[in-house]
Amino acid sequence: MNPITVLLVDDHLVVRSGLKALLGTQPDIEVVAEAASGEEALVQAEQLSPAVVVMDLAMGAGMDGIEAIKRLRRQNSRQAVLVFTTYDSDADIVRAVDAGAMGYLLKDAAPEEIFAAIRGAVQGRSVMSAPVASRLFQQLRNPDEVLTPREAELLSLLIEGLSNRELGQRLFISEATVKTHLAHIYAKLGVETRAAAIATAIRREGMR
Amino acid sequence: MNPITVLLVDDHLVVRSGLKALLGTQPDIEVVAEAASGEEALVQAEQLSPAVVVMDLAMGAGMDGIEAIKRLRRQNSRQAVLVFTTYDSDADIVRAVDAGAMGYLLKDAAPEEIFAAIRGAVQGRSVMSAPVASRLFQQLRNPDEVLTPREAELLSLLIEGLSNRELGQRLFISEATVKTHLAHIYAKLGVETRAAAIATAIRREGMR
DNA sequence: GGGCGTATCAGCCAAAAGGCTGAGAGACCA
DNA sequence: TGGTCTCTCAGCCTTTTGGCTGATACGCCC
Secondary structure (H helix, E strand, O other): OOOEEEEEEOOOHHHHHHHHHHHHOOOOEEEEEEEOOHHHHHHHHHHHOOOEEEEOOOOOOOOOHHHHHHHHHHHOOOOEEEEEEOOOOHHHHHHHHHHOOOEEEEOOOOHHHHHHHHHHHHOOOOOEOHHHHHHHHHHHHOHHHOOOHHHHHHHHHHOOOOOHHHHHHHHOOOHHHHHHHHHHHHHHHOOOOHHHHHHHHHHHOOOO | OOOEEEEEEOOOHHHHHHHHHHHHOOOOEEEEEEEOOHHHHHHHHHHHOOOEEEEOOOOOOOOOHHHHHHHHHHHOOOOEEEEEEOOOOHHHHHHHHHHOOOEEEEOOOOHHHHHHHHHHHHOOOOOEOHHHHHHHHHHHHOHHHOOOHHHHHHHHHHOOOOOHHHHHHHHOOOHHHHHHHHHHHHHHHOOOOHHHHHHHHHHHOOOO
């Protein structure tokens, strides 16, 4: 049996090497490459066609993890992408799943959990950390409060402090549409102002 | 030589007991009481007159750490108050020093650092964690960017998502004064909108 | 005593944000 | 085919926010 080939994507060297050492203990898993950015990841994935891509969402500069996942999925639909990140933000989960992620792991997950997720991913099974699963369940119970992918995307820019005009320019939509999305986001978050939305998003959603 | 008497104030039991165990290894330091809230701390300090009060800033409900420090200082000026908290927020540092704190430690500080701070405090010396010192130095180099205590206080409420009217009611000042403070805060943070100020404060100031 | 920093407040105006209603296009599903 | 969801956009109106100028008061320091 050939080992499962893995590509690691994370902008921190320490995380990559730590993860590589961890996965190195498993005979059926082999890290064949590492990438420090979304751009690099696309090149590496193209050349090596790993079975699984383990991807951080927050990448310092350039393409973020979500965008990288989307492009990977377009490039090669057989690769399974596992999100491996620090925060269990509702909005990030929604966006990652929407982009085509196979699983969602937190960085404080137990090693066994990570191994299981990688093995499951190649067999088409989705695996996620317990806190992530818990959030998803909660969302399923209250579907009215689930942000749509577009809303989540907008929220992630909102907490950067952008104005409606800037949001529109960044997302290539009109200011009117921005306001519509914002109204929906406010309703779902249970707030009335953008300031409160930012505060809530950062606290409850763990965004930053 | 009598040991240095210490009062621990933190709303988390685990933090208190961890700290107590740590300080218990030092023969010249004795934890004489613990408090889970600012209100409790005032009572305990009054009754026992500890030499040093080690205080967390973020207390779940009721009086926050800053307010507790202010009242402690009014109650008994001989007690030295050490701030022991998770975040090295500029605004918190300014407010704590203004309230009369003798030192400012982060929760990830080395044990030796904590012992040294307690021993220093009873001798009238100020001790702070390296990241805190670094922030203060930076502030001294750019005095134009240092928030005044009142501005810091306002900022800490701003990031809760309050409107100008609510800020005014909470601080017992007019909306006009709120706007004046906000304009100064924006200038010091280098932003132009409250949304950006909240975003910046949470990222750069480590507030939440 | 005069300057400096801080905190307080007012009024005016322009820009931004928010509340509301309505509506069209595309995807998906029963 | 019809219903639902999502994303898109427009107009209208009110409220909020931000920029500006100017002013008073208090404490501190040289």
